Amino acid sequence: MVAPGATRRVYVYAGLISTTLLMPAAAQAHGIGALYNLPVPLWLYGWSAAATLVLSFMMAGLVLGGPREPAQARFLDISAGRFAWALRQLVPALRLLGVLVLLLCIAAGFVGSRDPARNFGLTFFWVTFALLFPYLTLLSGNFFAALNPWRTLADGLERVWKGWTRGRMAYPAGLGHWPALAMYLGFVWFELFGNGHPVSLAVFLTGYSLLNLLGVWLVGASAWFQYCEFFSVLFRLIALLGPIDYQRGDALTPRRLRLRWPCSGLITERPKHLSTLVFALAMLATTAFDGLKATQWWVSVFWSDPTGLLTLWQGASPFQASATLLPWYKLWESLWLLMAPFVYLGAYLLALSLARWFTGTPRPIRELALDFGYSLLPIALAYHITHYTTLVLAHGLKIVSLISDPFGRKWDLFGTAHWLRAPILPDVSWIWHGQVMLILLGHILSVFIAHRVALQLFPTRRDAMLSQVPMLILMIGLTVSGLWILAQPLTELRWL
Template sequence: MKVQSVKFTCVFLAVLGISALISDPLYAHSFGERYDLPLPLSMYLTSAAIVVLISFIIAAVFLRQSKLVNLSPSIQLSWFLPPGSISRKITKVIVQVLGVALFFLTLLTAYFGDNETFNNFSPTFVWVIWWVGFTFIVALIANVWPIVNPWRTLALWSRVFKVEKRRLYPEKLGAWPVVITFLIFAWLELIAEGPEIPNTLFWLILIYSLYTWIGMAIFGINNWLQNADLFSHFFNLFGRFSLFNLESNNITLRVPGSGLAHDKPLHFSETFFVILLLSTVSFDGILETPLWKDLLSYISENQLIRPLLIELQASGVDIIILTKSLALLIMPCLLLVVFLMFCYLSVKAGRSKMQLTVAAGHYVLSLVPIALAYHIAHYIFYLMIAGQQIIPLASDPFGYGWDIFGTQNYAIDIGMINVKTVWFISIYAIIIGHVIGVVLAHYSAIKIYQNHKQTLMSQIPLLLLMIAYTMLSLWILSQPIVE
């Protein structure tokens, strides 16, 4: 392992260690049964900001200019499922069959099963186990989605679709189909009423399946998945953070987050997708804060727009859903403006003539660990509690009263994880996510600038952005607690 690779590893481990050391004194008081914060919220926010600042100093000291292309150390695990071996082929087939089986089970239960959400396998599996739980696996362990992906597997098995086609995917189109489909998906998950109903879920899955297979038929399986498929993009993005890398022919062990280090700037559509991903997770948290309630109260009591609201409501428009939908569209745009502003300041501070969109493309992947951290902090309680529902549903997936595995009468254990533990996990996740983001942004700056001074100066605006977002994220997560 080369010296610079060792330094890169040491920086990651050092900043994680610093975060633990600074956070531990806060936890020394522990939490009471009522789960009141033992110290003022301002002390948590200040401590988190200090951790991010210290991580920047460590990165500045140990990560300097280098001509090496790859600063991401990894260890090949050639002994585990070696390429071309029967064990690897069998494992791949088993995983593919499992993915297809779960896909058809979800469709069948959604269409033929009990239409009550909690009595049907499909809503819990899709919204809790797959969307939340599987994301944890992809981001923290390895991205197995390319193998599990049932749409890809069925396309390959059918032999109707070509893996590659002469018709190339339009480069100018970028990842905008991903952005549009993710906006629709986020609206369905966070705002719409009905996606949790089995019959509705069946049609949503069927529509997305047809959309995906039509795209594969036009551009080829690989072209469509690499450029325009929502879930391939989403899981690939979080999968770059994971401990194991499965992209190459060999399985490799790497430093978590190091897969996000890159040399070429992302297309602006990819940049917007990362911003959208971060904003939607934050948006879900904001809906649970008193700030959102105050905003709704202000809108409903505002004398200028009140007549319009009354007219819309009389026309059958749900004002709450309309307000949330507008907020879902506005928030990523605001976050993008803020991010671009800090990227502009970074370019100016580094005395570079680089285009703003190029700078944003270089730095945007440093936001992925933050999005992942918020995903963990926001959904860990939901996964641990609501996810238990899959145990009785495994025995009775259609809601017909079956007891296949003898687990139909399983009672959900609400004490499996308490709110105090969730708060601890949230603090560590948010701080560590921002710390890794600082290191990744510094790494990108090393690749851009010619000397250490330029690199440091360019990172000061982004450091301020990281500190501000760290404090904002913890504030959002704390509001249901402190209010």
């Protein structure tokens, strides 16, 4: 017997499914939230994007020249300057503020308003932190390493319980970043399939905080925050694209603040472990999956039952058996989310296998995969910006008003309760063309970075160019698929 609430959800989902299957495939700018007819057909955008990447590939071959020595990191060290000194004075207060905001998010989840739009925790964590902070990291460097509230909690516990952050066992070197990847995929699953209620977020943050403290106790703070705590890994990878290199420092190495050329970190550094590469691919794959799962095409793949297997299994059409199939649909989507990084890994390794065959290089596939691993990060960041900037504009500014009323009790603590409550809604055509430009820019940067790395690995200019032909085809495929996802009509089933 189905509970009344479950019955209501079944009818809602069934209506959405039937509407999806009957709607025409009119072009819509994904993530915009409003119908938008493209000024030219989508295929023309695809061909134009492909031609732009081919032209960029040719320009990279001309501009970057012949083989080069491995790039050396070049920095302007400003660690001893007044700006760095001022930042050092602020760090203790900012670390304390980070912990207070974390605790406020948890408290708002448990005792604050149940209305997601009026709950400080939901807006701050999902919009300000999860979406906006990556962009700040790109500009300001990996200052999360200094401000990480979970590390601050661990350091505070160390003052009370001496030896807590030293760990009880050595971190297994073979694990690499696999724990961080598992936590990251779990986090994305919670984001996409969680119920979006304030209490759920508070429970998640409480559990994640306890997990961090336990992990630090087990393997030590240094290893845990380098390999396991996924926000630390995520922001460290994003910071490679930026012009500021911040090193937190420890007992053996000093704290450093240095300037460098944007994106130079992608050339001078490379993943040291396959797990790091897969984590970088997961940053790209999960964002693409988030866009794909909201499209009519994706929903119809399951519910239209093209193979007939669901109808044969249930003895009725998927629409008629929706009450039984909804949990299976959620499981199906969850499996695809977990598989997405490895699907991208397979395509990436195939491109490198072709590159290895074209050039005849004896360098193992695993080493080539690590060599070019960071060249995909500009694409991952471009996908993130295109898919989530509209959400930041629509909901991000609300945090200014919620600061004065974090629990939804009609307070006005700082006089900002009525500030910036209206969303910013740019013209739809500006959003669409901005998304197209960002996707293209990310792929163009990746083309140049990958070609620069190839010039360090291959003995001749010809081999370097040949090695990048399969990578160019891969990037064209990613560009076209990204534009296709953005242009799909939206129908998303939310698990309430």
